[in-house]
Amino acid sequence: MPGTCVVGLQWGDEAKGKIVDLLGDQNDFVVRFNGGANAGHTVVWGDRKFALSLLPTGVLKPHVQSVIGNGVVVYPPRFIEEVDKLRAVGIPVGANLMVSNHAHVIFPYHMEEERLAEANVDAKLGTTGRGIGPCYQDKVGRRNAVRVGELLRPDHLRERLRQIVPFKNRLMHAHCADASAEPKAFDANRLCDEYLGYAETLKPHVCDTARVLHEAFAAGKNVLFEAAQGSLLDVDHGTFPYVTSSSSLPSGIWSGSGVPSRAVTRIIGIVKAYTSRVGRGPFPTELDDGPTGIGERIRQIGREFGTVTGRPRRTGWFDSIAVKYTATLAGVDEITVMLLDVLSGLPELKLGIGYDLDGERITHFPSDSYDLERCKPIYETMPGWSEDITKVKTLAGLPTAARRYVDRIGEMVGKKISFVSIGPDRDQTIHLS
C-alpha cells in the first residue's frame, strides 16, 4: 500500500515542510497525525512564503486532500485564521481540507493552565504556550476532554463545558496558590457561544477521517503522513520530560490517523546539516559560544528563530549518535540533509560521533535526559568550504568538502541520502534518487 511518512530526526524544525511540499505532487492525500499549532512548517515558492502551523502542508495544493487526523489537537481560531490567510492570497480551501471528528479541541483554559505551569521555574519545560500539553492531558484523562465532533452538538457542548469550566477555574486557582498572580477565570456559557461560532466554520470540514483514509488506501491512492515536531521530542522515546505530548515518530500514525503502520512503505527521515533545539532540555553538541561565535552565526544565517513563538533556537553541530538513534526508532529508509548552505564559509566543521559519559566513551544515545545532560560530545573535525552552494544542481557540483561532509553524515547514520537542500526554495534541492 502506497503510504509515505516524512519525519524529523532531531528536535524539530528540520525543514520537513519543504520535503512534504516537494513530494506533495506525487500524493493524493497529506495527513497530519500528531501535535497541533505548536508546529511550524514553512514552504517557499519563489517569492511566495507560507508559514503553516496547524494545517497540513498539502493544503497549499487544492488537488491534494489534506487531513487533520484524530491524533492532532485543534485550536479552532487558529484553524480559521490559517484558512482565511490562505484564501486571502488566492489559495482555495474547501472540501480538500478534512478534520477528524475525533481530534481533540484546545480551549483558552488549556493555554492558561500551561502559562501557569510554565511560570513555575522548577517545572518549566520551555513549551510553545499553545495549550498542547494540557489538551493531551485531558484527552488521556478523558473526563474533561472535548472532541471536534462534540462542537457540532450545541446542547451537549454547553452541558460539557458547564461541567468542565468550573473545575478548570478551581484547578487554575490551585496552580496559583503560592503565586501572587491571579489566574484568568472562564465562563462556560460565553466559551460555549464562542466555540459554537467556530463550529459553523469547521462543520463542512469535519468527518470520520480514519474511514476516508481506509477508503483512500483501498482505492490505491498515495498518502503522505507529515509528522510534526521531531523524533527527539516524542513523548515516549524523546528526551523526556523535555518533549512534546504526542507521538512524533511514525509510530504515531496508527493511533493518530487510524492507518495501520504496515500501510506506510516509505519512511523519509529529515535532518539538518547541523542541530537546533528550541525550549529546554539537554543538547550535547550545542554551540554556546557567545554573540560572535559559530552558534550565533548558524542562528542568523539559518534564520533559526521559532516559526511559532519567534524564540531564538539553540544551535549546535550535527550529532550523528542522536540521529542514528532516531533513524532506528523511526525505521527510516532514507534521509535528506537540509540547510547545507548555512554551513558555507566555516573553515572547519565538527560532527558528533560519540559521547563521554562520566569518563566512559559511549556511541549510543542515552535517551534518559539525566544521563544525556552529563554527556560531553566527542567530535570528528572535517574541512569546511567557502563557495556559495545555493545554485548547485547536482552532488558532483558541490565543493569536495561539502560532498564529503554529506557522505559522512550518510555513513555515520547508516542510511542512503535522497535529497540535499541548499536553500529554502523548491529549486534549491539536489535529488539523489
Ligand code: IMP
Ligand atoms: P509543546 O509541544 O508546546 O508542549 O512544547 C514542548 C517542547 O517541544 C518545547 O521544547 C517546544 O519548544 C518543543 N516544540 C514543540 N513543537 C515544536 C516544533 O514544531 N518544533 C520544534 N520544537 C517544538
